[in-house]
Amino acid sequence: EAGVTQFPSHSVIEKGQTVTLRCDPISGHDNLYWYRRVMGKEIKFLLHFVKESKQDESGMPNNRFLAERTGGTYSTLKVQPAELEDSGVYFCASSQGSYNEQFFGPGTRLTVL
Amino acid sequence: GNSVTQMEGPVTLSEEAFLTINCTYTATGYPSLFWYVQYPGEGLQLLLKATKADDKGSNKGFEATYRKETTSFHLEKGSVQVSDSAVYFCALSSSSGGSYIPTFGRGTSLIVHP
Numbered sequence: 001e002a003g004v005t006q007f008p009s010h011s012v013i014e015k016g017q018t019v020t021l022r023c024d025p026i027s028g029h030d031n032l033y034w035y036r037r038v039m040g041k042e043i044k045f046l047l048h049f050v051k052e053s054k055q056d057e058s059g060m061p062n063n064r065f066l067a068e069r070t071g072g073t074y075s076t077l078k079v080q081p082a083e084l085e086d087s088g089v090y091f092c093a094s095s096q097g098s099y100n101e102q103f104f105g106p107g108t109r110l111t112v113l
Numbered sequence: 114g115n116s117v118t119q120m121e122g123p124v125t126l127s128e129e130a131f132l133t134i135n136c137t138y139t140a141t142g143y144p145s146l147f148w149y150v151q152y153p154g155e156g157l158q159l160l161l162k163a164t165k166a167d168d169k170g171s172n173k174g175f176e177a178t179y180r181k182e183t184t185s186f187h188l189e190k191g192s193v194q195v196s197d198s199a200v201y202f203c204a205l206s207s208s209s210g211g212s213y214i215p216t217f218g219r220g221t222s223l224i225v226h227p
Contacts, residue, residue, distance in 0.1 A: 040219060042217045043202065045216075099213055102215075103156075107156065
């Protein structure tokens with residue numbers, strides 16, 4: 001069974017540009033989560049989807065971040081326009097139920113220059 | 114609010130050495146406690162967990178005991194291997210808003226030399 005996959009693995013962009021990260025959860029997992037780890041700091045929760053609906057987006061830092069999960073399958077996280085402080089590793093996770101173990105992807109390392 | 118504090122890294126050890134990575138937490142209520150591991154190039158994996166006081170989680174030779182009196186969940190392994198080199202994250206979670214969203218520590222990098 002395939003795990004959670006994320007694309008791209010690395011992205012280097014300039015300040016002001018737009019970047020879109022993609023996450024493919026484990027097949028059949030209704031719950032999808034986005035997290036971010038800024039260099040050397042904690043992994044912070046960004047938001048949680050149940051199917052295509054946003055269950056909790058309390059961790060989204062500001063309105064430059066837009067997450068979607070059309071059709072309840074894969075999800076995208078768009079940063080527009082990117083700022084220097086957006087650099088970090090973005091993790092995606094999925095789970096069967098909200099109280100079940102979350103399975104994490106390898107992360108996308110975003111560098112904003 | 115909830116928070117997790119773990120020792121700064123990197124921790125550098127020789128193969129077969131004893132490992133301790135300290136983790137303390139602050140939380141309301143009765144959280145579950147976790148250790149996650151991230152091997153190079155891979156995603157976070159759940160290493161072990163404990164759901165109530167005095168529980169001991171164990172996996173792959175690693176152990177951690179949920180100590181409510183000291184609010185700690187230190188990770189230990191008696192004899193590390195080169196393949197244990199990874200980043201280790203301590204985390205807690207409690208039911209909030211209908212899901213278990215974990216609160217993570219900053220991660221501790223472990224480097225094991227042959």
